Amino acid sequence: MDQVQIERSNLLWRRCLRVLLVAAFLTAGSATTATAAVPRTSTAPRHTVGFDGLVYTSAQVGDTVYVGGSFRNAIVNGKQVARKRLAAVDTRTGDLLPWAPATDGTVFALAAAGSSVYATGKFTTVGGQSRPGLAGINLTTGAVGPLRHTIGGSGKVLAAGGGRLYLGGEFTSVDGKPERNLAAFKLSDATLDTGFRGTADGMVQSLAAAGSRLYVGGKFKRLNSAGTPRLGALRMSDGQLDPSFRPATPYSVLALSITADRVYAGLAGVGGRVVSYRPDGAMEWSSVTDGDIQAIAYLNGAVYAGGHFTVACPERSRTATSWCPAKLRPQPKVAVWDAASGKLLDWNPHSNGRWGVLTMAANTSLKVVTLGGEFTAFGDHSRPRFAQFSACAYGCGGRPAQRAG
Numbered sequence: 469m470d471q472v473q474i475e476r477s478n479l480l481w482r483r484c485l486r487v488l489l490v491a492a493f494l495t496a497g498s499a500t501t502a503t504a505a506v507p508r509t510s511t512a513p514r515h516t517v518g519f520d521g522l523v524y525t526s527a528q529v530g531d532t533v534y535v536g537g538s539f540r541n542a543i544v545n546g547k548q549v550a551r552k553r554l555a556a557v558d559t560r561t562g563d564l565l566p567w568a569p570a571t572d573g574t575v576f577a578l579a580a581a582g583s584s585v586y587a588t589g590k591f592t593t594v595g596g597q598s599r600p601g602l603a604g605i606n607l608t609t610g611a612v613g614p615l616r617h618t619i620g621g622s623g624k625v626l627a628a629g630g631g632r633l634y635l636g637g638e639f640t641s642v643d644g645k646p647e648r649n650l651a652a653f654k655l656s657d658a659t660l661d662t663g664f665r666g667t668a669d670g671m672v673q674s675l676a677a678a679g680s681r682l683y684v685g686g687k688f689k690r691l692n693s694a695g696t697p698r699l700g701a702l703r704m705s706d707g708q709l710d711p712s713f714r715p716a717t718p719y720s721v722l723a724l725s726i727t728a729d730r731v732y733a734g735l736a737g738v739g740g741r742v743v744s745y746r747p748d749g750a751m752e753w754s755s756v757t758d759g760d761i762q763a764i765a766y767l768n769g770a771v772y773a774g775g776h777f778t779v780a781c782p783e784r785s786r787t788a789t790s791w792c793p794a795k796l797r798p799q800p801k802v803a804v805w806d807a808a809s810g811k812l813l814d815w816n817p818h819s820n821g822r823w824g825v826l827t828m829a830a831n832t833s834l835k836v837v838t839l840g841g842e843f844t845a846f847g848d849h850s851r852p853r854f855a856q857f858s859a860c861a862y863g864c865g866g867r868p869a870q871r872a873g
Contacts, residue, residue: 506768506769506770506806506807506813507768507769507835507859507860508815508859508860509770509804509815509837509857509858509860510857510858510859510860511815511816511818511846511857512817512846512847512849512857513817513846513851513856513857514562514836514855514856514857515562516557516562516563516851516854516855516856517542517543517544517555517557517562517563517564517854518542518850518851518852518854519535519537519539519541519542519543519551519555519840519852519853519854520539520541520542520543520548520852521537521538521539521540521553521853522538522539522823522826522841522842522853523535523536523537523826523827523841523854524536524537524538524574524576524577524589524826524827524840525537525575525576525577525578525826525827525840526827526828526829526838526840527578527579527580527585527829528559528580528829528830528831528838529580529585529607531558531559531560531831531833531834532556532557532558532559532565532607533556533557533559533829533831533838534554534555534556534567534578534580534585534607535554535555535556535557535840536553536554536555536575536576536577536578536587536589537553537574537575537840537853538574538575539551539555540552540553542555542564543852544564551564551568551570552568552570552572553570553571553573553574553575553589553591554567554568554569554570554571554575554587554594554605555567555568557838559831559834559836559838559856560834562856567607567608568610569594569595569605569610569611569612570594570595570596571587571589571591571593571594571603572591572592572593573589573590573591573592574589574590574591575587575588575589576588576589576590576622576623576624576625577589577624577625577626578626579626579628579633580607580628581628581629581633581655582655583606583608584604584605584606584607584613585604585605585607586602586603586604586626586628586633587602587603587604587605587626588601588602588603588619588623588624588625588626588635588637589623590622591603594612595610595611595612597612598616599612599616600618600619601618601619601622602615602616602617602619602623602635603615603616604633604658613658614658615633615653615658616658617642617643617660618642618643618644619635619639619641620639620640620641620642620644620647621637621638621639621640621641622637622639623635623639624636624637624671624672625672625673625674625675626675627675627676627677627682628655629677629678629682629704630677630680630704630705631654631655631656632652632653632654632661632664632704633652633653633655634650634651634675634677634682634704635650635651635652636649636650636668636672636673636674636675636684636686637649637671637672638671638672639651642660643660645660645662647660647667648667648668648669649667649668649669649670649672649688650666650667650668650684650707651664652666652707663707664706664707665692665706665707665708666682666684666691666692666702666707666708667691667693667707668684668686668688668690668691668692669688669689669690669693670687670688670689671687671688672684672685672686673686673687673720673721673722674721674722674723674724674733674734675724676724676725676731677704678726680703680704680705680710681701681702681703681704681710681713682701682703682704682707683699683700683701683724683726683731684699684700684701684702685698685699685717685720685721685722685723685724685733686698686720686721687720691709692707692708692709694709696709696714697717698717698718698720699715699721699733699745700713700714700715701713712747712748713747713748714749715731715745715749715750715751716749716751716788717733717743717788718735718737718788718789719735719736719737719738719741720735720736720737721734721735722734722735722736722760722761722762722775723761723762723763723764723773723828724764725765725766725771727807729747730744730745730746730747730752730766730807731744731745731746731747731749732744732745732764732766732771732807733745733764734760734761734762734763734773734775735760735761736760736761738789738791739756739757739759739777740756740757740758740759740760740775741754741755741756741761741785742755742757742761742771742773742805742810743755743788744771744807751788752810753784753785753809753810754784754785754787754788754810755781755783755784755805755810755812756780756781756785756791756792756796757775757777757779757780757781757799757803758777758778758779758780758796759775759776759777759778760775760777761773761774761775761777762774762775762776762823762824762826762827762841763775763825763826763828763839763841764828765829765830765837766807766830767830767832767835767837768832768835769806769807769808770804770805770806770807770813771805771806771807772803772804772830773802773805773828774801774802774803774819774824774825774826774827774828774839774841775801775824775825776801776821776822776823776824777799777800777801777803777824778798778799778800778801779796779797779798779799780796780797780799780803780812781793781796781797781812782794782795782796782797782811782812783811783812784811797812798816799812800816800819800820800824801819801820801821801824801825801843802817802819802824802825802839803815803816817846817847817857818846818847819843819845820843820844820845820846821841821842821843821844823841824841824842824843825839825840825841825843826841826842827839827840827841828840834858835859836856836857836858836859837857837858838854838855838856839854839855839856839857840853840854840855841853843855
């Protein structure tokens with residue numbers, strides 16, 4: 469082979485090598501994209517217990533989900549088992565657990581911290597002990613703890629963090645001391661924390677504690693006398709406003725879910741909205757439904773939201789108040805969005821009911837999302853007021869759940 473042939477052969481080899489490298493790069497890129505895709509979730513609910521009344525709230529602790537509401541019985545294999553407005557369910561199996569403290573009125577919110585789960589609502593006794601509207605209960609034994617205060621109004625939501633329990637709702641005092649719609653209690657001794665000075669001039673409907681912030685959502689116009697309507701952040705340590713989080717939120721905030729770098733909010737308003745905010749409060753995306761978003765949870769790169777909507781927008785809106793830029797899609801009571809893009813994902817378990825989903829909890833280790841509310845079925849699957857859905861272990865084969873009649 470002469471020198472010209474050798475150079476031609478080398479040139480041809482270099483060209484082939486470049487083609488192979490480009491193909492390998494594109495293949496690697498495709499694999500990365502596929503790996504980063506949101507894992508699919510089954511549209512068929514898992515086997516679990518049900519309840520004979522509304523489930524308003526839930527709190528996930530390890531592999532147990534604690535629920536509260538207006539129910540008087542759990543439904544196990546078609547039979548009623550007494551559970552007076554509080555119950556615990558094994559997330560792995562869906563079985564009812566023996567934990568059974570009873571209240572004499574509706575439980576609106578739960579939050580867990582340490583060895584206790586805390587409850588607020590329209591009750592006066594828990595486990596036969598006087599606990600008007602607020603109580604702490606041992607997670608294992610169901611024994612009622614020392615937390616006991618008189619709320620001058622109604623507690624609606626709870627959050628725990630930074631060694632404190634935070635209460636939000638529609639009230640004017642705690643133990644006779646002025647506390648306007650927000651209050652904090654020391655978990656160490658169950659006393660009112662008078663050093664926390666957070667206030668809101670309207671109802672607080674959602675709370676979430678993360679990092680050093682207490683996120684507060686609701687119907688209020690001013691948080692700590694500042695013009696931060698409907699959503700803001702307070703320092704957990706003292707209740708002072710965190711000015712580095714300044715969202716422009718046009719509608720009442722009914723639900724919150726926090727990750728390391730995003731705040732996901734469920735809104736009321738004209739229809740309803742799921743909104744993603746950055747840590748500084750800038751809106752990343754907003755998506756429209758035709759009814760309030762009452763519950764929200766983040767799991768595996770997806771934002772699950774429930775409410776009393778019947779349709780949802782497949783595309784994100786252009787602004788915080790603009791309507792859906794595409795045709796609304798049938799999506800009764802529950803839906804899931806890609807957390808990064810705000811795109812509505814192709815998941816529809818066909819829930820029923822008028823008020824739909826009222827609470828959600830996510831178990832990240834088991835990849836299970838739990839729903840509670842007023843619904844009674846998902847497609848052909850009877851699930852009275854409580855249901856669980858899990859990520860597909862080996863792909864989501866088979867037909868989706870059919871619409872309930």
